[in-house]
Amino acid sequence: MEGVGRMEAEGNGRGYLAERGWRSWAFTLDHKRIGAMYLWTTIFFFLAGGLFAMLLRLELLSPQARYFSNHAYNVFFTLHGAMMIFLFIIPAIPSGLGNFFIPLHIGARDVAFPRLNLASYWVFAAGFLVIIGSLVAPMDTGWTFYTPYSAKSAAAVTTLSLGIFLIGMSSILTGLNFIVTIHKLRAPGMTWHRLPLFIWGMYSTSIIQVIATPVVGVTFLLLAAERILGVGFFDPAKGGDPVLFQHFFWFYSHPVVYVMILPAMGIVSEVIPVFSRKPIFGYKAIAYSSVAIALGGFLVWGHHMFTSGMSPLANTIFSLMTFFVAVPTAVKVFNWTATLYRGSITFEAPMLYALTFIFLFIVGGLTGPFLGALATNVQLHDTYFVVAHFHYTMMGGTVMGFFAGLHYWFPKMTGKMLNEKVARAAWALIFVGFNVTFFTMFIVGVRGMPRRYAEYLPKFQVENVISTIGSAVLAAGILVMCWNFLHGLRKGAPAPANPWRALSLEWRAASPPETENFHEIPHVTDWPYGYGTPKA
C-alpha cells in the first residue's frame, strides 16, 4: 500500500482526545468518541451483568435456597441475561469497536451520517436509562420474555421492553449508518476484496441488525398492547397463541447471535495474520462465509423450539437448515488454523485472546450438533448443556474476540501501551476460570439438570460447586484485566503509531488518531494481508 500521509504518524500526542469537558463528548460527532462512549457504557454493563452472574453462582453453591429467595434468583438471571445480551454483547463490538474502526479501516474521515451516529448513542442511552428504571419492579421473566408469563407478570415488563425497543432502534440506526459508510466512503482503491475482514464481519452484522431488529421491536409493541390494552396476541385466555411469541422472538434473537459473533470473527481474522506474519488463508471464503452465515441465520430460528409442539415436519426442516449454517462457521476455523501454518507466531495478549477464541469456539461449535440433531435436542433442550453451549460460543467466542480487539487496538484508541505481563496473567486466569465454570455445565446438563433452577436436586451439587469456584477465578481474571486497562490508560508507555507492524489503514493514523483520522485520504493499492512479503 502506498500514500501514507507523512504527518499521520506524528500527531499532537492526544489526537481526538485533545478537547476536554463533557460537552466535547456529549455533542461530539467524531465516530471515535462515540465509539469510546459505547465502549465505556457496554463494559460497565458487562461488569454489572457479571456481578449478577456471581450472585447466581453464589446461590448455586447449595441445592436449597440459602442466600436469596427463589424470586430474587429469578430476577438475577433475568438481569444477567438481559444486560449481557442487550446492553453488552450486541452493542459492544459493533457500536463500540465498529464505530471506532470502520472509518479508520476503510480510509474514511468519519461514518456516513455522523449526526445519526450521535443520535444512535443517545437513543441507546435513553434505552439503558429506561431499563435501569424498570428495576423498581425488577423483571423475573428471563431475558426471553416468554408469554403468557411475561404478559401476566406484575414486574415492570412493559418498561423493560420499552428500554429494549429503544436499544433496538439505536441498533438499526447504527447498522444503517455502517452499511452506507462501507458502501460509499471507502478510500480510493479500497475494493470489496481489499476490505479488512473485520469490515466484512461488520457489514454482515449490520445487514442482520437492519432486517431482524424491527421484528423484535414489533413483538415488544404487541406485548405492550397485550399488557396495557388487553389485546390478546399471545395469551390463549384472550384468544392469542403463546407459541407465536416464541416464533417472533427467535426470528430476531437467533439471527442476533450472528450479530454478536460475526464482528468477533472479524477481529480474530485481523489479529491472527498480524501475529503470524502471514497472509490470511482463504480471504474470500472467510468474507463470503460471513455473508452466508448472516443470510442462513434467518432460516433456523425454529431450532430453539423443537419441544414447543411445532409439527415434526417443521422441526425436521429447521434441524437440517441448522446443520448447514454450521458449515461456513467450521470453514472459518479451518482458515484461521491454516493461517498459522509456517507462520512466525508471537503471543502478545491480542493473539492469546484470538487463539482462545478459536479454542473455545471449537468446543462451542462441536457441542452444537448435539442440539441441532432432533432426538438429542429433545433430551438436552432447557438443560445446563444449552447454558454451557451458548456460553462457549458467546463468552468463549464473542467476548474473547472482544478482549482480543480491546488489547489489539488499545494503543491505537488511547495512545498508551498496556502492561503485557499483567495482560497475560489476566488471560491465564480467564482461560482457566472460564473452562472450569462452563465445562462442568455440559456434564451437569447431560445428567439432566434443568436451567433456570434456583434450587436443585442434591445429586447435582458437586458440579455446581466446581462451577462456582471456576467463576471466582474467571471474575478475578476479568478484574485484573480491567485494572490493567485503567492503569494503561493513566500510566501506560506512549504507543507508537503501529506497535504490531500491521498493514491495515488504522495503523497509518496517529495513536490516538486525529479528529477526521487522516490528513490525506490514503490511496489503496493492495489488500491488508501482505505479510511475509517484502512490503511488510
Add this chain to the structure above:
Amino acid sequence: MDNVLAFGAASSQAGRVDALFVMIAVIGGFFFFLTQGLLIYFAVKYRRRVPGRDNDTPAITGNPVLEFLWILIPSLVVVVIFYYGWRVYTDQRIPAAGATEVYVNARSWMYEIRYPDGRTAINEIRVPAGKPVKFILSASDVLHGFYLPDFRVKMDMIPGRVTTLWVQPERPGSYQIFCTVYCGTGHSNMLAQLIVMPEREYAEWVEHGGPERREGEEREPLAVRGERIVKNAGCLNCHAVDGKEKIGPNFRGLFGSKVPLEGGKSVAADEEYLRESIVDPGAKVVKGYPNVMPTYKASMPPDDVRAAVEYLKTLK
C-alpha cells in the same frame, strides 16, 4: 456421582438417544482433537524462534482443493448426524398402539394427573411397566415443561393447546419429572415422579385405589363423563355417532382418521385437532360441511373439553 455420561436409560427408546449422543460425541471428538491438535501444534511449532527477528513465512493465501474438501466433508458429516437425529426423533414421536393414556395438566406449580378411568393425583403418575404410556399434556396458566431425563424426552405444556409425549417404561422404579420451561417463582420446585410398577401390582393398585382415592367416592371414567357432556351440550343435534349423516361430520371413527379440509389440505384427527374443533370450530373446516358451528370456548371449561375428547376417542 451417578454415571456422568447418563447411561442407564430407562427405555430402549432412550437407549437409542444415548447411541445418537455417543455417535455425535465420537465424531465431535475426532474433529475436536484434529482441530485443537493442529491449532496447538502450529502455534508451538511455528512460534517465532529468534526474539526480534521473524521466521521466513511463505505468502500462502489459499488452497482451492483443501478449501473444497473442508466444505464438502463437514457438509457430509452434518447430513449424517441430521439423518440419525431425525430418525430417532421420528420414531420417538409415533405412539405405539395400545398405550396407557394419562392426562397431565400443569398449573403453577404442580402437575394435575387424571387417568381416563377417572382417578386423579397430584405430582405422581403411576403406570405399568412394559406397556407404552402416552402423556396428553396441557397447561392452565403459563408455559410449563414435562421432562423425563431418564427417558431422554421432554415436551412443553402450552395453555390453550394439547401436546403429547409417549414413552415405553421397561424397568419398574421411580423416575424424576422436571418442569423445564421457566414458569415463575416456583419453577425449580415444580417436580413430580413417574412411578413405573410391575404390571400385577399396577392392576392391584388400579383395583383398590391409590392413596388419592377417598372412601366412598364414586369414580367416573373420563369417557363416561364426556358422553354426558357431549349429550348435554347439544353436539348430537348436528353430529351423528352412528353411520348417519347430519349437518356436521360424523363422530364415529373420527379419532385417528385423516380429515379432508376445505382448501385441499387434510389433518390427522388427534387430541389437539378435536380440542381445537370444539373451542375454535372455524379454524379447520371439514371439506363439504358448512362453517356454521358456534364456539364452545366460553361454555365448556378445559376439563370438560378433555372429557368430551376422551369420549369421542371411544367411538371407533
